[in-house]
Amino acid sequence: MLACASCHGMQGKGTNNDYFPRLAGKPSGYLYNQLIAFRDGRRRYPPMNYLLEFQPDAYLQAMANYFAAQRPPLPPPETPIVSQDILALGQSLVTHGDPARDVPACSSCHGASFTGMEPAIPGLLGLRPSYISAQLGAWRYGTRTAAAPDCMQIVAGHLTETDVTAVAAWLSTLPSPANPTPAPRGSLPMPLACGSEPN
Amino acid sequence: MGPFMGWVRSFRLQSMVLCWFVLTAGLGWLITSAHAQPIAPKAAADAAIVKQGEYLARAGDCVACHTVPGGKLFAGGRPMETPFGTLYSSNVTSDPATGIGKWSADAFYATMHIGRSRDSGLIYPAMPFGSYTKVTRADSDAIYAYLQSVPPVALPNKPHDLRFPYNNRSLLLGWRTLFFTEGTYRSDHTKSEEWNRGAYLVEGLGHCAMCHTAINALGGTSEAKAFQGGLIPMQNWYAPSLTSNKEAGLGDWSLADISDLLRTGISPRGAVYGPMAEVVYNSLQYLTDPDIRAMSVYLKSLAEGSPLVPATATVRVEETSLLMRLGKTVYDAQCASCHGGQGLGMPPQFPPLAANQSIQMESAVNPIRMVLNGGYPPGTIGNPRPYGMPPFAQSMSDDEVAAVVTYIRAAWGNRGTAISARQANELRTAPAD
Structure with missing residues (x-):
């Protein structure tokens, strides 16, 4: 996995680059789905599409399993560069959602401590705000998609740009949880159906 | 994505189309549409022939163009971009309406052997019929039998999106006159x-x-x-x-x-x-x-009889050279842990760079791209978990890329030429996939 380290850090712990995400500890089903999507071009990022183009499923599964099992320490929380109002909006959306706009709380699927859920819902910790903003934006504009029903596309479609900034900023301030392991499969009652997370 | 062969063919198509355009003046030929082929009654396909056909279709790499990555096998529709428009590969499943289910073995052989489609006359040479013409009738029939066994996928062929005048297939006649030679492979009896x-x-x-x-x-x-x-x-x-x-x-x-x-x-x-x-x-x-x-x-x-090394080296291998000194610094820090301080690598997983022909070629495109984009050899039955090289585009400057590529081209007795930061920079925008 040395080839991955130059962008994703040793053990997939992430680097100080804004756009290369931490991989360590995300559920292997999630990582595998992303590797397959990059290989087959359903998730577009040319450097990743190129690297994975001629790799068989079994190898991609092994890569996913490796990074899912890693537990390097999380980076220190970010010092937010947004206002207290924006941070408060972020906290509210992340922990309570906005029922009036059909926005569920992030925690309802990604876990109360945001470590994700087996087999395919990623943890949200250790990711820089620019990365989270870029992904939510990509879902809003349809350039990132997942298996139907694509719940994240639905959720992101209900968010404004300010919401995205707020959610990304607040998530990046969270400290390491006591237990970084993703929640067990089926342990969270999901508010909407997701094609990637069979229940 | 990355239909590599598609890109390759696209480029060729671009040049070929240009050629047709050049030739169009004075050409008044009309194409007769594809011959109406009688459809032979389909005998129960012999399982051994189908299996042989599957093998031969692998040898012909048909899947590379006729299947969209992650899509249905042989359903076609893979786009090939060219400056003149986009070509789409065709559905070659057994679907009678949109695939080749109604084709006869004769019609299939005509496509392979002379580049003529049952449906639409002359085929654009992105389909390599210039090579496939050498395939025997028996092998073509086996591939035909195999494709007829592929589950039907109802997916209409997308019309090619070529702009005028490149969308005029009659121009193909000129190209074919110059560059296409029909004929099955003939054995050289002086060889084994x-x-x-x-x-x-x-x-x-x-x-x-x-x-x-x-x-x-x-x-x-x-x-x-x-x-x-x-x-x-x-x-x-x-x-x-x-x-x-x-x-x-x-x-x-x-x-x-x-x-x-x-x-x-x-x-x-x-x-x-x-x-x-x-x-x-x-x-x-x-x-x-x-x-x-x-x-x-x-x-x-x-390649037997070709000289092994260039007559003269064009880069002086001197540590005093600025480029070489920076290159060695970068190499020792970033590359030596896998490729070794003397460029010997740890074959076969970490390739040797010393005496590696592909590093020293006159064209430095491939080594520059490897440093920028990294890469994995393919994951195969014989090597299911290949070791990959990381990309360095995000962490090395153009000067560093130029220096380290120059270094590996000239160190340890290698005899390649120096490259410039500009050459490195130009390849940053090359399509990665």
Whole structure:
């Protein structure tokens, strides 16, 4: 996995680059789905599409399993560069959602401590705000998609740009949880159906 | 995405189309539409022939163009971008309405042998019928039988999106007159049966010439320049010469090393990346040991007699050179842990750079791209978990890329030329996939 380290850090712990995400500890089903999507071009990022183009499923599964099992320490929380109002909006959306706009709380699927859920819902910790903003934006504009029903596309479609900034900023301030392991499969009652997370 | 072969063919198409355009003045030919072919009653396909056909379809790498990545097998629709518009590969499943379910074996052979489609007359030469014309009727019939066994997928062919005048298929007649020679492979009786089998596979189904023979100004290939290599501009990879030992000529390789490279993607002498990784991944890894060995025998013979090293080195290997000094610093920090301080690598997983032909070729495109984009050899049956090289585009400056590529081209007795920061920079925008 040395080839991955130059962008994703040793053990997939992430680097100080804004756009290369931490991989360590995300559920292997999630990582595998992303590797397959990059290989087959359903998730577009040319450097990743190129690297994975001629790799068989079994190898991609092994890569996913490796990074899912890693537990390097999380980076220190970010010092937010947004206002207290924006941070408060972020906290509210992340922990309570906005029922009036059909926005569920992030925690309802990604876990109360945001470590994700087996087999395919990623943890949200250790990711820089620019990365989270870029992904939510990509879902809003349809350039990132997942298996139907694509719940994240639905959720992101209900968010404004300010919401995205707020959610990304607040998530990046969270400290390491006591237990970084993703929640067990089926342990969270999901508010909407997701094609990637069979229940 | 990354239909590498598609890109390759796209570039060729671009040149070919240009050629048709040049030729169009004075051409008043009309195309007769495809011959109406009687449909032979389909006998129960013999399982052995179907199996043989599947094998031969692998050897021809049909899947690379006729299947969208992650899509239904052989349903076509894979786009091939060209400056003149977009070509889409066709549905070759057994679907009667949108595939080739209604085709006869005769009609299929006409496509393979003379580039004529049952549905739409002359075929654009992105389909390598210039190579497939060498395929025997028996092998064509086996591939036909196999494709008729592929589950039908109802997916209409997308019309090609070529702009006027390139959408005028009658221009193809001019191109064909100049560059297409019909004819099944003829054995060279002065050579061994194994050599001839290799030649049949390389020149026919393998269609290696699509990349490894340079095209001329009119978008055609010349037999005199067969397998002499060429740059693939739209894709920005260099397909090295197979006849020169200064490039990818295999004249001084052992048959075992050539076979390893073709079948597994790695070898003690080097590994395949980029477009050639696609060929190994989709095609060569599935071929039998005797066929791989036959191809190796033929490929080795192509370069026998070619000199092993250039007559003169053009870079002075002196530590005092600024470029070389920076290059060594970068190399020792970033590259030596895998490729070794003396460039010996740890073959076959970490390729050697010392005495590696592909590092020293006149075209430095491939080594520059490897440093910028990294890469994995293909994951194959013989090498299911290849070791990958990380990309350095995000962490090295143009000067550092130029220095380290110059260093590996000139250190340890290598005899390549220096490259500039500008050359490195130009390839940052090359399509990665």
